[in-house]
Amino acid sequence: MSDSTRSAHPPNDYPAYGSSRLRAPKQPLHVLPGRLAELTSPLLAGETIGPLDHDLTRQHDGEPLGERITITGRVLDEDGDPVAGALIEVWQANAAGRYAHRGDQHPAPLDPNFSGAGRCLTDAAGGYRFITIKPGAYPWRNHPNAWRPAHVHFSVFSAAFAQRLVTQMYFPGDPLFGQDPIFNSVPEHARKRLVARWSLELTEPEWSLGYAWDIVVAGRAATPLDDDAGA
């Protein structure tokens, strides 16, 4: 793993995020011998992805409440190559900041027309697109008067174990960033990579606001030993 890889991800030992205290391992991570870098290739059943699974606004009889948006981007590896055929799964709160999950106790209304989950496979260029509504901010109990900035959870599952990524996409200009330990657990220089860009080009007149967000995952065989082997 390169230094840039190391510095992109947040440390698990991050006490400002209260849930980490009993869950982040205390021992240092062990380094795998570089030559053993995994390249397993789990098979994805593409036929299980429905043609409307990427559209979170059309899963019920009526339309969900909220600001209709599209999120469009590409999944690339560190070398700039597209990651095709990757499974992208998203989940999010509704426009009022409430998840359709039994564990969410926030007293904001559920939306009978919004489940908050979507999925798709990236195309040959690594491209993906979701249609949804902008999620609301919501309170949590990490610290007094704590609020999560609006975000969409993203999971990227490709054929390479090293590329596995779960992350969150945020919206530009959110005033809640400064007090959010999850967002701020990322090294400062890398935080902007989690913030989507509003795009006039992707905004559809009289229909929906468009956001662009590219995702960069590790190279398929990026290991220090491989790099050394070429020297």
Add this chain to the structure above:
Amino acid sequence: MRLPLTPSQTVGPFFRIGLSTTIGPHVAGDGTAEALRISGQVFDGAGEPVPDALIETWQPEGAGRCATDDEGHFAIVTVKPAPGEAGDASTLAPHLDVSVFARGLLTRLVTRMYFPDEVAANDADPVLRTLSPEERATLVAAGDDGGLRFDIHLQGARETVFFDR
């Protein structure tokens, strides 16, 4: 040119909304003769079960995924993978690559599960050989009523060995 990596964020407490259907706990079908049930519990630093973790297993035969239940239990049905190739003379013992996601984990944890009946291969394995006996014991599953048991301890005296991806 190297593109900058997208940082990881926690899977959070409500991942079941989005990660519950596409990939499931059955890597091997029910009719597979060699099917093996691997079960375990995830524990936190207080020794309490973790009821909102997601376990993913990877091997050449496919991927498995299971969320823990209220008592921290998970189970995957799969087959023992064929031995891998380490790229040199070393033997790579059969194992599963395992990812652990949970609320409280800002990045995934990576570990490996090895098989208890592969004593010779485990002894020669280039990864297991780098570990102390106590560390190694956290990565080798135990026999359990016809299947295998693989508990994951996030902290504590029996903290599982986790790898730098």
